[in-house]
Amino acid sequence: MQEEMTGAEMVVRALKDQGVEHVFGYPGGAVLPIYDALFHQEELRHILVRHEQGAAHAAEGYARSTGKVGCLLVTSGPGATNVVTGLTDALLDSVPLVCITGQVPTHLIGSDAFQECDTVGITRHCTKHNYLVKSIVDLPRVLHEAFHVARTGRPGPVVVDVPKDVQFARGLYARPRDNQHKTYRPRLKGDLGKIKAALALMAQARRPVFYTGGGIINSGRHAATLLRELVHLTGFPITSTLMGLGAFPASDKQWLGMLGMHGSYEANLAMHDCDVMICVGARFDDRITGRLDAFSPNSRKIHIDIDPSSINKNVKVEIGILGDCGYVLEDMVRLWRETAARADRSALAGWWRTIEGWRAKKCFSYRNSSEVIKPQYAVQRLYAAVKDRDHYITTEVGQHQMWAAQFFHFQEPNRWMTSGGLGTMGYGLPAAIGVQLAHPKALVIDIAGEASVLMNMQEMSTAIQHRAPVKVFILNNEYMGMVRQWQELLHGGRYAESYTAALPDFVKLAQAYGAHGMRCSDPAKLDAAIAEMISTPGPVILDCVVSKEENCFPMIPSGKAHNEMLLGETAEDIGNVIDEKGKALV
Amino acid sequence: MPDTSTSHYPAAPKVEPTARHTLAVTVDNEPGVLARISGMFSGRGYNIESLTVSETEHAAHVSRITIVTSGTTHVIEQIKSQLERLVPVHGVRDLTTEGEAIERELALVKVAGKGEHRVEALRLAAAFGARTLDATLTSFVFELTGATDEIDRFIAMMTVVGLVEVSRTGIAAMSRGPEGM
Numbered sequence: 120m121q122e123e124m125t126g127a128e129m130v131v132r133a134l135k136d137q138g139v140e141h142v143f144g145y146p147g148g149a150v151l152p153i154y155d156a157l158f159h160q161e162e163l164r165h166i167l168v169r170h171e172q173g174a175a176h177a178a179e180g181y182a183r184s185t186g187k188v189g190c191l192l193v194t195s196g197p198g199a200t201n202v203v204t205g206l207t208d209a210l211l212d213s214v215p216l217v218c219i220t221g222q223v224p225t226h227l228i229g230s231d232a233f234q235e236c237d238t239v240g241i242t243r244h245c246t247k248h249n250y251l252v253k254s255i256v257d258l259p260r261v262l263h264e265a266f267h268v269a270r271t272g273r274p275g276p277v278v279v280d281v282p283k284d285v286q287f288a289r290g291l292y293a294r295p296r297d298n299q300h301k302t303y304r305p306r307l308k309g310d311l312g313k314i315k316a317a318l319a320l321m322a323q324a325r326r327p328v329f330y331t332g333g334g335i336i337n338s339g340r341h342a343a344t345l346l347r348e349l350v351h352l353t354g355f356p357i358t359s360t361l362m363g364l365g366a367f368p369a370s371d372k373q374w375l376g377m378l379g380m381h382g383s384y385e386a387n388l389a390m391h392d393c394d395v396m397i398c399v400g401a402r403f404d405d406r407i408t409g410r411l412d413a414f415s416p417n418s419r420k421i422h423i424d425i426d427p428s429s430i431n432k433n434v435k436v437e438i439g440i441l442g443d444c445g446y447v448l449e450d451m452v453r454l455w456r457e458t459a460a461r462a463d464r465s466a467l468a469g470w471w472r473t474i475e476g477w478r479a480k481k482c483f484s485y486r487n488s489s490e491v492i493k494p495q496y497a498v499q500r501l502y503a504a505v506k507d508r509d510h511y512i513t514t515e516v517g518q519h520q521m522w523a524a525q526f527f528h529f530q531e532p533n534r535w536m537t538s539g540g541l542g543t544m545g546y547g548l549p550a551a552i553g554v555q556l557a558h559p560k561a562l563v564i565d566i567a568g569e570a571s572v573l574m575n576m577q578e579m580s581t582a583i584q585h586r587a588p589v590k591v592f593i594l595n596n597e598y599m600g601m602v603r604q605w606q607e608l609l610h611g612g613r614y615a616e617s618y619t620a621a622l623p624d625f626v627k628l629a630q631a632y633g634a635h636g637m638r639c640s641d642p643a644k645l646d647a648a649i650a651e652m653i654s655t656p657g658p659v660i661l662d663c664v665v666s667k668e669e670n671c672f673p674m675i676p677s678g679k680a681h682n683e684m685l686l687g688e689t690a691e692d693i694g695n696v697i698d699e700k701g702k703a704l705v
Numbered sequence: 706m707p708d709t710s711t712s713h714y715p716a717a718p719k720v721e722p723t724a725r726h727t728l729a730v731t732v733d734n735e736p737g738v739l740a741r742i743s744g745m746f747s748g749r750g751y752n753i754e755s756l757t758v759s760e761t762e763h764a765a766h767v768s769r770i771t772i773v774t775s776g777t778t779h780v781i782e783q784i785k786s787q788l789e790r791l792v793p794v795h796g797v798r799d800l801t802t803e804g805e806a807i808e809r810e811l812a813l814v815k816v817a818g819k820g821e822h823r824v825e826a827l828r829l830a831a832a833f834g835a836r837t838l839d840a841t842l843t844s845f846v847f848e849l850t851g852a853t854d855e856i857d858r859f860i861a862m863m864t865v866v867g868l869v870e871v872s873r874t875g876i877a878a879m880s881r882g883p884e885g886m
């Protein structure tokens with residue numbers, strides 16, 4: 120059944136029909152008709168942010184903690200350019216977003232009109248797909264298609280640019296139908312022949328390892344359940360990327376911890392020495408592989424991914440299975456059971472003994488202090504305080520992010536929101552607000568750095584307005600710690616511009632926004648401070664003053680292989696370990 | 706030369722052989738589709754040696770883009786999957802790996818000159834089978850259709866006798882045999 124309405128009403132209606140309950144946005148001239156349509160209804164809740172970048176990250180947090188599409192609405196020109204960072208972030212971390220942008224009326228497009236910018240041109244490279252809708256006739260189809268493209272296949276951000284005259288125009292609205300798209304048809308089921316070949320390879324493995332990533336989380340809860348089943352059936356060790364944390368429970372015996380540049384010793388050495396690698400929903404990113412030509416030199420590799428361009432992109436694999444992790448894992452579990460496949464038990468036992476040897480290194484150990492709060496200790500105490508509650512964690516970007524990944528342990532998917540691919544400082548606070556709106560009763564904490572959190576601090580005001588009781592746990596080392604660490608290791612300790620000399624008083628800053636502000640610098644009082652932060656009903660900023668020059672270890676220095684990883688106690692020599700070539704890398 | 710093996714990025718291409726490939730890409734003919742394709746090439750650092758585009762099925766809004774690019778087997782595979790990832794792309798075929806494809810290009814070549822050069826230009830045009838589209842007392846415009854290297858040779862010859870201007874269409878290509886895309 121078709122109904123007549125304006126373009127602006129179609130936007131609001133399509134969002135509702137697509138199951139959107141919250142839209143993050145900021146008004147302006149080119150979206151006023153859509154805001155007017157929002158005014159006349161109650162089901163769709165608009166969350167007014169303080170900067171459009173905040174809307175994008177909030178929508179990301181919302182999407183990643185629910186598995187639904189995050190939605191945002193911004194005006195033309197500066198509204199659209201302000202979301203570019205958030206869209207790029209979502210593209211690199213495969214987060215489904217639909218971003219509606221207003222545009223100047225069609226007859227003014229190309230005339231450098233007030234607040235005109237080439238939104239589809241600017242966002243072409245930072246979206247999965249984008250549309251400029253020049254006619255009301257196309258609007259309903261494009262809106263529904265945008266959601267379809269955003270959520271299916273490898274998820275990603277989609278922009279729909281709607282000129283103001285199209286918002287005013289009247290036309291016929293049609294509800295979404297699941298017609299096949301003309302060209303876009305992601306493949307879900309994996310090739311059975313290849314799956315069988317993969318299982319045969321796994322059954323012969325003597326030193327196997329599962330290397331998993333965000334693809335499992337994107338595939339849905341079901342995929343995480345199947346992964347757990349397969350890992351338990353096989354008895355293989357498992358590690359994951361930063362993006363995949365929580366897909367497999369960190370408390371499980373078979374869990375090796377995160378891998379990569381700041382990953383665990385045992386995970387990285389297992390990757391290096393394995394003979395069969397089963398990569399599920401990860402993409403052999405440079406933070407993971409380290410020096411590429413020394414990456415897991417003796418393994419036969421299986422790669423399961425929904426994006427064909429990820430297979431054989433950085434690392435050549437023997438068996439590439441194109442499909443959705445959930446579907447492929449389902450076949451794998453079933454066939455492994457049916458064939459009563461057995462891994463080589465005695466070889467596996469030997470492999471586990473080797474791994475236990477690596478584990479015994481206790482690579483995350485650090486020297487604690489009774490005078491000053493160590494950042495690692497702060498994350499450990501935070502974890503101890505919240506682990507039995509319904510909690511979600513977001514982070515900013517830097518050392519604190521890595522310490523959060525190392526010392527906070529995730530048992531379930533969709534509980535950990537961090538900017539992995541783009542490494543966007545300023546992600547954590549708005550993302551936390553998005554998460555909190557999706558889960559009003561849960562405890563949502565942004566583990567933050569003092570530098571990063573200032574990048575979108577204005578969103579505290581959003582948290583207050585929309586009663587999102589997020590907790591901002593700042594590991595305040597007064598430095599852009601990760602930058603300082605690299606300067607220490609690679610640039611002779613010359614800390615160019617990485618010290619923030621005029622930090623605000625975060626307690627007063629919290630109060631200025633109408634939130635609760637706290638400071639803690641005494642390790643003995645940390646637990647009490649954390650308890651107060653958690654039990655305070657509204658938004659809280661806890662300024663946790665930590666040791667200033669702590670480094671994040673272990674670390675695989677640039678240009679080095681997994682088995683050349685540095686542990687904390689060898690830190691002093693690190694400057695000599697990285698050669699000229701390595702210094703040129705990021 | 707420093708040891709390149711310390712880089713953790715794909716090592717600077719290890720003298721792997723590169724080859725020219727002709728890709729036929731069918732796309733939905735929507736605004737901006739060409740920008741998506743050419744932008745993907747520039748954004749990811751691939752090069753385009755030739756690109757032609759035209760609507761082939763008007764009613765279905767389908768266009769065909771013929772792209773000539775070069776790279777190692779691995780790079781060509783990446784280019785194909787990156788193309789296939791674009792939402793309006795129907796399909797990509799590598800005409801080079803599917804057996805010798807037919808490739809043709811059309812060139813318009815303007816030559817100016819007098820006396821002996823004029824006569825030579827006409828002789829060469831006849832030898833290459835070019836058509837004369839325009840003639841004045843001091844110039845010619847020739848049309849030549851052929852394989853790329855044939856056109857290259859024709860232009861090289863004309864340079865000697867007084868080449869003024871060249872306009873080439875880029876390559877149109879098709880696989881041999883009964884099968885379609």
Ligand SMILES: Cc1ncc(C[n+]2csc(CCOP(=O)(O)OP(=O)(O)O)c2C)c(N)n1
Pocket residue numbers: 515516517518519520542543544567568569570571572594596598599600601602
């Ligand atoms: C938008 C943005 N600009 C710059 C960087 C580079 N960068 C990475 S980490 C970092 C320092 C972060 O400092 P802080 O938030 O205090 O975290 P810490 O490392 O001290 O824990 C910087 C500047 C970035 N990732 N994002």
Ligand SMILES: [Mg+2]
Pocket residue numbers: 517568569570594595596597598599600
């Ligand atoms: Mg800091």
